[in-house]
Amino acid sequence: MAEEKGITPQSEDFSRWYIDTISRADLMDYSPVRGCIVFKPDGYELWERIQDGLDSRFKATGHRNAYFPMLIPESFFQKEKEHVEGFNPELPWVTEAGGEKLEERLAIRPTSETIIGHMYSQWVQSYRDLPVLLNQWANVFRWEKRTMPFLRTSEFLWQEGHTAHADEQEAREETERMLEVYRDFVETEMAVPLWKGQKTPKERFAGAVDTYSIEAMMKDGKALQAGTSHYMGQNFAKAFEIMFLDKDNQRKYVYTTSWGASTRLIGALVMVHGDDKGLALPPRMAPVQVVMIPVGPPKLREKVLEKFNPTFDALKAAGVRVKADFRDETPGWKFNEWEMRGVPLRLELGPRDVDSNQCVLARRDTGEKVTVSLDGIVETITNLLNEIQANMFAKAKAFREANSHYEIDTLDALKAHIEKCDAANETYGWVLAGWCGDDACEAQVKEETKFTSRNIPFEPPMTKHKCLTCGGEAKHTVWFGRAY
């Protein structure tokens, strides 16, 4: 049982609020291994829900799972120049095994394009072998200097899809399809609103032709990249000689894609919905959707159970994830505990409720309490859970909108905005601004404000015409923000 410790208010120190919340809600623990965390059962269960939701969508779009070796020979990384430059600084190396020094160092995978590219070169011979549509659930390592639980850890869990196609158009469609799969999952299930868009060249995946992302705004106004989908063109096909004999009897390189989402989604879930009471989970993600708490004096407990137990059974039979808390603690203590753990709905039932055939429902998202009849309680609760899900998405969207700035069109204006926010202890939020397409202009924004380009949204809320930095003609309208 978690001891009663305070949670730092978000407005005081958001990072501390985050650590307090995930620790008290028992989602994780630190480990003795640098930068690695332990996913405790309540945290891992969120990952299991993410896995279920994504895996079923991957399969519905024709993908199958496979598993490739975690250790990758050093020579494989050398084959794609940008890829090795991007990942080399973060790799852990196995140099000894089975009591012997290895002839060639083996990297622990930071991502699997290289080993999978090699295997695809063996498997793909003819156009009949295409497309190859595989996904892998795996652990990966990136030796990070600064870590933050779930968001950035040396080891994390993820899925990585890797596909190979006969032509560019099909590969580009796949890249967009999987970005849409991520959007659908994260918005529908996690109630986290997103901007889908394209990354700028500087922010591309190492080795990709184009990288697309979904970007979410956390409650401190910072951005979190929640999933990426990459169009690789023929870069990896050429590096690993993935070729096929086409219908026209020509040998051609395939076009590949890759796409990934990771345990950092757990962090997004916490930072988008949580508040000063702790976690707040949308019903579709919550391991426990309804917690039932008997109230009233212990001597009347038996009377309460007459209605309590059938209600529990009916909810369970209807597929609601319900938990009954009979622990020997005060109702008030339990209320706080389950609010802190983010359970969307609390059902209180006492002796007087039994007499009047009703119960009290308390919503985590609004704090509202309503008294409802026990007749039709399953339908009442099912509807309410749907309403909570929709409301949490709407709230997150409203927050994002309130923290999106559309009138900041110069670097000076952005700096003034930052100063103003600092003075008022307000979040910076994001800025929609024009960009001329020049790497230097983008780099200058980062250097002077620590704002980075998030993505170039497919459907920007408005179009910008001048570059934030140089004032020249804007080629793109871009979301800028501080990011995790």
Next chain:
Amino acid sequence: MAEEKGITPQSEDFSRWYIDTISRADLMDYSPVRGCIVFKPDGYELWERIQDGLDSRFKATGHRNAYFPMLIPESFFQKEKEHVEGFNPELPWVTEAGGEKLEERLAIRPTSETIIGHMYSQWVQSYRDLPVLLNQWANVFRWEKRTMPFLRTSEFLWQEGHTAHADEQEAREETERMLEVYRDFVETEMAVPLWKGQKTPKERFAGAVDTYSIEAMMKDGKALQAGTSHYMGQNFAKAFEIMFLDKDNQRKYVYTTSWGASTRLIGALVMVHGDDKGLALPPRMAPVQVVMIPVGPPKLREKVLEKFNPTFDALKAAGVRVKADFRDETPGWKFNEWEMRGVPLRLELGPRDVDSNQCVLARRDTGEKVTVSLDGIVETITNLLNEIQANMFAKAKAFREANSHYEIDTLDALKAHIEKCDAANETYGWVLAGWCGDDACEAQVKEETKFTSRNIPFEPPMTKHKCLTCGGEAKHTVWFGRAY
């Protein structure tokens, strides 16, 4: 599409038959990383079914999943003496990461008792925190000199349960409960008959007080350890100081258990049921339970589809895993292909079948073909799948019985048995024999016959009174056999 290559007959060379079968059935591929294989989609899907079947049983017995770091500091291994001696020779070591040499080497986990023991020492304070009932799905490494796909690879996938208890009895009950969970899954779902029993001290897990196993007989008469459950006593509790304040206000060490099953179960499935045609999958494990193949001249295809499609839809709606093969190949080619891939039941439907409202069902397990009415086809097939499942289990059990030897009571008799089998090109099978309990007697059996003790079955088919080796009084009745 797999090219038409022969499968080596089992009687000619069982190992080659195995490699031919898993390669042609597309379950795996070799990788460029020493001792590591790629789990291809058809192989990985078997693992997904194993995961589902075990995971639901773990949860039904009160366990939850968690995830612990894969890299383990060298000093952790040093804490439990037998454990480090057992695993040290097989460890891969990370010595560099993020561009720097590490101060302390990190081992890639071969199993996680040490890191989990450390975490439990942080989490367990009071008897109220017990029991801790966690499981982890993970990849592990054991740098093997001789490897065989699925059965013994440098990297493999598994689950490892780790529990901590307040007293010995509860921990021992847990150890047996999980052994029974394995037995239930492997016998019920995989149709693989098992002997549950205790390992001899020599064959114990490094660091365990008692190790229990389920042992299966492959079609070459060799044994495969299909799952193990370990009672650790207080060994790891003392090494990692996992202590709790008990109800009597005394600080005590916990009692721990661990239990694991791995992707080698895929190998067991193949080697127990497969035959010279290739794979044979029991219906409960088969990704495709029924393959439907339209037959007859192409010009009558439309007529066939009138009955074919509704039958497909009805089976699908009933939850049968059904696949329709419309590929442009001959029916004969398709029959061979799906038999090789182990699909339990084939449904053939041609134009004349439409006229007579019937279809042909061909069983993979017996080769029988029957003509049945399309009326009630879902029930017919559901019943038949159950019958196939039961028959495959019965067949495997009969094979095991036919290859179990009860009359070999001396080492000389065992050597004569081996010679006789060699001369007749017959499998050795297993031998049930007495053992005095002396390590030296057990070692002598291994040295002179390469037979090892499999386990001391909980319910031996008969009791032996004399030690196989020394002729002294037998303390235990033991299964001996060659093993993977």
